[in-house]
Amino acid sequence: MQRAIVHMDLDTFFVSCERLVNSQLKGIPLIIGGGVRGVVSSCSYEARKFGVRSAMPMGMALRLCPQAKVVKGDMELYSKMSHTVTEIIQENAPVMEKSSIDEFYLDLTGMDKFFGAYKWTNELGAKIEKETGLPISYALSINKTVSKIGTGESKPHGHQEIPPVGVHSFLSPLPIKKMPGVGDSTFRLLSRVGIRTIGTLSEMPVDVLQQMIGKNGTDLWRKANGNDDSPVVPYSERKSIGKERTFSSDTMDIKEVKGLISGMAENLAHQLRQEKWLTSTVVIKIRYSNFDTETKQCRVTYTSADHTLARVALELFDKVYSRRMRLRLVGLRFTDLVHGTYQMNLFEDTAELINLYQAMDNIKNRFGSDAVGRAVGFNFSR
Template identity: 90%
Template sequence: MERSIVHMDLDTFFVSCERLVNSELNGIPLIIGGGDRGVVSSCSYEARKFGVRSAMPMRMALRLCPQAKVVKGDMELYSKMSHTVTEIIEEKAPVMEKSSIDEFYLDLTGMDKFFGAYKWTNELGAKIKKETGLPISYALSINKTVSKIGTGESKPNGHQEIPSIGVHSFLNPLPIKKMPMVGDATFRLLSRVGIRTIGTLSEVPVEVLQQMIGKNGTDLWRKANGIDESQVVPYAERKSISKERTFSSDTTDIKEVKKLIVGMVEQLAHQLRQEKWLAATVVVKIRYANFDTETKQCRVAYTSADHTLSKVALDLFEKIYSRRMRLRLVGLRFTDLVHGSYQMNLFEDTAELMSLYQAMDNIKNRFGSDAVGRAVGFDFLH
């Protein structure tokens, strides 16, 4: 049976949320982000006309568009609006995957027997717009890759259907940069040998692509030819992630306990970023030698940054460890998670700090999670 896969994307989601609560932001260049040394988290289409892009250093963005209005951002608001949209889709869709805070895949395979899948999708899109006031773009096609590219081509606030017979005519003229797998490095590599459109890419022998870009060459070739068998994974919100350490002998060495907490933060924060989660609550747990157990928690702005989470965790430990008795166990948990793309502290971290985290994550992904870390937490990692 031919599949019917929908990709939905809330247009300039952070910007749209801000405009819902402040109509004075409508129609003007708007940047969501931090201070002078921060980065752009999101920007309006009006700002994009001047060359502003997400993840761009704020100073560069303001040089390109000095008249832009800068808003720090409200992750609580964005999470609430994302949850509202998720509930609307979950109530209607037979299978839904939430791939980020503002992106969704739906599997409507077989629905055409009872109700036109594209008609149904249009009605769902209209319902989302009516009940939330948020603009949304979407596309229906035979797999996740084609529908995602179709959504990108429909923006802003548009939609389209790409039937199987029209997949190649839709994909072939598009630049290779439109493909989800093609980053800057791959784009430059392919462009140097004259591969600039998806159609040209689809005609390159798969063996050649394997030699050029390695094991991803096969997947890239298949997707350029409109082939993608990946499934829509049913959505299930993760509640929390945690770690605990029971000491081999009860301890009062607070300096070592704090090192352990920092090590736990590093491992859990890395896991957050790899699984694309942001946490809003930090919980520290201790157990004394007499087995009395206490916990203390603190709300934070949604983040996956080690340095932010470490400070909160250590502050909580200082507050909770009050008896000066020997400790048997220490634990750490991050809760109130929301799905989102890889991000540090969304609105305050510097471009240099984000680059450092990305470099450290790349090393951990290649050589293992304990390959690099802060010296203060390294005893826990080893």
């Protein structure tokens, strides 16, 4: 049976949410992000015409488009609207995967005929826009790769169907940058040898690509030829992540306990970023030597930044540790999770800090989570 996979993407999601609550922002260059030393989290199409892009330093963005209106961003609003769209799709689609706060995959395989699936998708898209006021783009095709590229080519506020017989002619003329998984380094490497379109990539001997870019070469070659058997994974919201440590002997060494909490926060925040989660609630747990257990929690703006989460966790510990008694256990948990990418939550942070996080994450991904860390928690949590 031929697969029928839909990719849906809410157009300039943060911008669209802000315009829902403030109509005066419509039609003007709009940038969502932090202060002058921060980065652009999202921007309107009006701002993009001046060269503004997501993850660009705010100072550069304002030099390109000095007339732009800058809005700090409201993750509570974005999370609420994302949840609303998720519920609408879940109520209607047989299988849905939520790949980020504003992107969804649907598996409609077996739903009537292929044309029937596209008609059904159009009706769902119209329903989402009517009930939320958010513009959405989408595409239907035979797999996740082709449908995602199709959505990108449909933006803004468009949709299309790429049937099986049209996949090759659709993909071939497109730049390789359009392919998911082709980052800047891979793009530069392929461009240097004259591979600039998906069609050219699809015609390359697969063993040559493997030699050039490693095991990822085979995957890119298959996708360039319209082959992608990755499944649509049914969505289930993860509620929390956490760590606990039971001491080998009960302790009153507060320096050790706080170092442990800081290390836990750093490791858990790294896990959040790797799995593309943001948290809005920090929970600290302690157990005294007499087995009395106490917890305290605090709401925060959605984030995956360990310097923020560690600070809140330590503040909570100071509040919950109210007896001069030895501790048997300490735990840290982040709850009320939503999907979000790394830049989405750092509205107040500088480009330098974001670059530091990315560098540390790269080291941890390559050499393990214990390879690098802040000195305050490094010795206690490893």
